[in-house]
Amino acid sequence: MTMQQTPADDRCPPSTCDSSALLLGLVNTAPLAGGRDRLTVPEDLSAWLAHAGLPGAGTSVTGADVAAARELRDAFTMIFRAHSGCEDGEAALPAAEEYLQRIAHRYPLVPRLDADGCHLVPAQDGILGGFGALFAAAADLAARGGWARLKMCKNPTCYTGFFDKTRNSSGLYCSTACSTRMAARAYRSRVKNA
Ligand SMILES: [Zn+2]
Numbered sequence: 001m002t003m004q005q006t007p008a009d010d011r012c013p014p015s016t017c018d019s020s021a022l023l024l025g026l027v028n029t030a031p032l033a034g035g036r037d038r039l040t041v042p043e044d045l046s047a048w049l050a051h052a053g054l055p056g057a058g059t060s061v062t063g064a065d066v067a068a069a070r071e072l073r074d075a076f077t078m079i080f081r082a083h084s085g086c087e088d089g090e091a092a093l094p095a096a097e098e099y100l101q102r103i104a105h106r107y108p109l110v111p112r113l114d115a116d117g118c119h120l121v122p123a124q125d126g127i128l129g130g131f132g133a134l135f136a137a138a139a140d141l142a143a144r145g146g147w148a149r150l151k152m153c154k155n156p157t158c159y160t161g162f163f164d165k166t167r168n169s170s171g172l173y174c175s176t177a178c179s180t181r182m183a184a185r186a187y188r189s190r191v192k193n194a
Helices: 014-027 042-052 063-083 087-106 126-143 176-193
Strands: 109-114 117-122 150-152 161-163
Touching: 014 042, 014 063, 014 126, 014 150, 014 161, 042 063, 042 126, 063 087, 063 126, 063 150, 087 126, 109 126, 117 126
Parallel strands: none
Antiparallel strands: 109 117, 150 161
């Protein structure tokens, strides 16, 4: 780490970006703009686990695992929508938080301690360890101050999950294209209602 880095960079060292990439990869399996849901059948979940480098991929993945993955995805999505101030995210937030708190015991984490530091890793192997890695990633981001920077784009035709790299954590859109589109829409709405 060098002194030239900005505060935003400090919040996004490589392991934080691994954690954010994992969680964003999960929420971004949702169907966007009429696309296909990429967590529909066990083969989808197995492929996603393998792509993310998580344990649990293989023929033992069941339909119940897919349902569990989608419930986790929905809960994380609602929290990230709340982070970007989406009203539906804020309304659904208590249920999402309650859900994650209730099921977290299924995916216990243990500290892995060495001379460089200490971080939490899943206590289990297989798909339970794969799901546990999502909680470990959330804990890692929260410990580094990056948790609230995981957001869903506020453009309702986008809703892509993204890591907000703005200096003051004020980003609402995944890209310049989305912020420009939404600014144009707001302008048209003001002209129409004037
Ligand atoms: Zn977007």
